[in-house]
Amino acid sequence: MTESSAVVAPLAVVAVHGVGNSFGRGLTIAQREERRRLRATAWTGHLAAGLDVDPERLDVDFAYYADRLDAATGPPAQGLGPSQVLADPLAQEMMESWAGALGMSRPPAQGHLTLPVRQLTSWIARRFDLAEGPLRIFVQLLFGEVATYLRAVDGKERVAARDEVAARIVRHRPRVVVAHSLGSVVAYEALHATPDAGVELFLTLGSPLAMPGVVFERLDPAPAGASPAARGIRPAGAARWVNLADPGDPVAVPPGLANVFDGVHLDHTSVVGALFGFHHAKNYLRSAVTAATLSPYLDALPHRHGRGGKDERDGEESTTP
Known part of the structure; x- marks a missing residue:
């Protein structure tokens, strides 16, 4: 393929869901993968609608970890x-x-x-x-x-969920990780566990990461320093961290992560949905703030060989399936 025929690669994104996303027990591997694919398609549609672009401009891989928690959350x-x-x-x-x-x-x-x-x-x-x-x-x-x-730093459910998200990031090699609700906690720990992930943007939506007495003190790695001055830090696996919280979202408490985390580049508080829609992933994904945050990353570098070939971003063989 010649230089003149180079194409722009779709924006590679790993999406990490929040609570209430269990596909149910007893599914075959094929059924589980089909539902994961459908969820990826839905998130792609929401992001594309907010960005006002064709869904083909996005390459979204859905990191599904809820089945790792199923056995204990019945x-x-x-x-x-x-x-x-x-x-x-x-x-x-x-x-x-x-x-x-x-x-x-x-x-x-x-x-x-x-x-x-x-x-x-x-x-x-x-x-x-x-x-x-x-x-x-x-x-x-x-x-x-x-x-x-x-429940425990080394709990089997926690390790399994975090490893699943980390594996999706390593496999898909995204420029962006978008994580909603509890997914922002799992993704935070997964990105800490994969410091060489090379993610350009970590976008957290409706995140409870700073919630005192519930999440913050239980994070791995643990916040540094003594309470109440303890602080977390942006994962080394992500170069930039942007957070968005709806002011009416009681899950994103407190809404400003930069107050207790170092390395948060932007902390947005913006209405994304009315009534119970305050915490819905759909509303966060379609919001103007999310679109404005992701828009610069749509200008991907030329990618001559398509998926699975030589990736011009770093000169290594692509591992994207």
Whole structure:
């Protein structure tokens, strides 16, 4: 192929999902891969719509890790006990820390008691003008998966989920990693574990990375320094880090990651969705801020041989499948 016939490569992206993305148990490998492909297609469509470009300009690989958490996030972990508290003690503890981070005050007489899910979701629904029913389901799902992932640094679920995301990054060699919700935590740790990944942009959406008492103190690597001055750091596997949080998103608490992480280049707070759409990946992916952040990376360098051939970005053989 001659120099004049060089084509522009699509922007390589690894997408890392948040909570509530389980494909279900009992799937064959082929069924799992088909659902992962469909999810990649959906994320491609959302990003392309925000950017106002043809979806072919994007090459999105969907890093699916939810099945690594499935075994531990079934009904016992997510369900409620007789007193309407989360059955998993760690999930309950995390939920109560989250309530404190959101500014929920509790009468001293109840200080030693566990906080019922219904009481918390009723308070959040009033504060953020949300529908309480879907919120209650979401809270159980959120803390079931977050507790499973963060329970232990060397927990088998955590290692498996992080390794799956790291493997997708190494295999796909993306310029950009886009991570939503809990996915931003998994991707943060995966990029720390792959310092030579060569990712140009790490874009976090609706991220709970800075959530005190729930996520921040449990990260691996652990934040450096003594509390409350402890700080995390941008993963060496990413050259640039941009964060976006909807001000009405109670999962992105606090919304500004730069307050506790070094190496965050831009911290955006912008409305991406109304009502319960505050945390939906679709709204974050289609937002104007996401589009403005990704747009410069669409101007990919010429790629003469297409996928699987010689990659002019670094002169090495491409490992993209």
